[in-house]
Amino acid sequence: MGMAVVLEFLNSMIRVSVPVILVAVGVCFSEKSGVFAMGSEGYMLISAFVSVVVMIQTSNHFVSIAMGICAGMAVAAVFSYFTVVLGADQVICGLGSNFVMLGLTSSLQRLFWGTTGIPRIAAINPIAIPLLSDIPFVGNMLFNQPFLTYITYALIPFAWWIMFRSSFGLNLRAVGENPSCADTLGVNVRRMRVRGVVIGGAFCGLGGAVLALSQVQSFTENISGGRGWLGLIAATFGGWNPLAASGAGLIFGAAESLQLRLQIFSKISISSYVILLIPYIVAVVFIMFVGKSKRHPAGLGKHYRKV
């Protein structure tokens, strides 16, 4: 009994942390290029909404995930126009875009489905990978997951490779560290930053789609509920390295999974609101221990204007 609970917890820990990890990786791309990713929460919301609507219409997972990613990228593109091209304040614009997305999705939800709520959509069944899932202990945890988790496994090292081993990544980091120097070397700063933000939007969009399709299996008001911020914090305190950021995202996923478990086993007489606090408390404690260990990209948050 005890062992089964632990295995189940580990399995759900991976599943629950996937959206946060995807957002964290997306935030790495945006912030490495020098643009605060305060809009991550909004990208998740719009993508979750769009993917659920498309899922209900088409019943096709791939189409709905693709549309969700596109929605995230579209919002990120508008955001990057305001901040990178026009030079508006990144923090306030990001917060503002979150409010716009929150208002947009909540009102559209009311418009489409009234107060009855959205019908639940079909679950995505976990696929056990034949040999690997038989490995004791970690097999079930890592290789008995929905296909979206496997995509995430592939995306994390790929993101790391892009960022640290490709010329695209070099240019991306260059415009984040020292835009005027990169400009002198012939890198188009504006274009690189727009790309960074839009890639970030794509990852956050995928995260939102995973959250809605695979976990909640529906759309609820403010579905992201702070996961965008947790991803932002994971990226910040993972030093904007996709691998470390994913590790930090896993910690938040574990906290959230623990919270979900505790709510199911309501034998413990703590208020459920105290349990809901767990992920945020973990995040605060996490910040306390990690602190400012990594230097942020030097050009982060600064608008670059060609002279």
Added chain:
Amino acid sequence: MRGMGNGIGRKRILDVAINFSPVISAFIGILIGACFVALWGVSPIMFFAELVKGALGDRLAVGSTLNNAAPLLIAGSGTAIAFRAGANNIGQEGQLFLGGLGAATVSLLIPNLPGVIGIPAIFLVSFIFGMAFASIAVLFRLLKGVNELLVTLLLNYVGTLLVAAMVNGPFRSATNVSYPQTDAFGEQFLLTNWPQFGYMHSGIFIAVAVVLVSGYFLWFTPMGLRIRNVGLSPEASRTTGSNPTAIFVVAMLISGGLSGLAGGVEVIGRSELLRQGFGASLGFDSLAVALLGDINPFAVLPAGLFFGALRTGMQTMQRSIGIPSALLDLVKGVIMISIMVGGAIKLYVRLSGVKKQKRQVEDDNVETSKEQ
């Protein structure tokens, strides 16, 4: 950067127009909201009419507008002080909730306190609770060098959930079980309200006083000058003898305290007991109010009244023509973005003016154009 526009003699039409950028932004926000309601089959004209009617139509509406404006004004002027000092406090929501919790703590734990002491005690405790919550972010900044932006943001969730945990747990009313809330506060703890003025409560007078005092503080006292200097340039302010870290702490604490006070006023003025989610999104609205008021407490006054009216109008509209009040978030977001984009365009126009002038006057001097 601010001073760079001074050299331009000619004033462009665009430049003049952008000086009204808060008004224009507010207009853009409402306009986009008005276009959006076409989805519900409501014409934009009707949306405007309903909005104005809902916010200012009768005594009840005006009273509700002023009641909505009171916490926004208090928290908004606190936010203005923080932003002027360059302190990125975006945790108003959590601080406001903690302030409400402070008010409940006083009135539920010491129910026999007379009103003469009780109400000031509530103000003091809610101020301190908000301040204490903001001081977490301050401590992280001082001890760990963590930017207060992320910490205050996270603490918003902690604040709202703490209030939820308290009203579901220790403070839960024994008599009312339908909704998680506390027992009604004693009569002596409540602010006076006037039914003949649409149940307007005296919080609005407190709010106006806070706005005026913090405006005076920021613009006409030496401390205010130091705060503004630190916000403009921490390095330069250090050479004039002020300590940017100390100023940051002061600004954060004042801002957190005022957000807490706003929560206290909201609780003892309007809701008269502490409810789960009592002031939801008041804190975020006050952030928008501070920005709309050009980060200046005096200008926060009209901005706060405008947002109070917007909140009331939207809430009424949900009842009258069925437009979800969530639309307020959309309008708020659009307003925030357009203020920032307006500011950016303004700067761009100025800089391109400077650039043109430089090119004319100092055509041969290549060095100057290399400055950023």
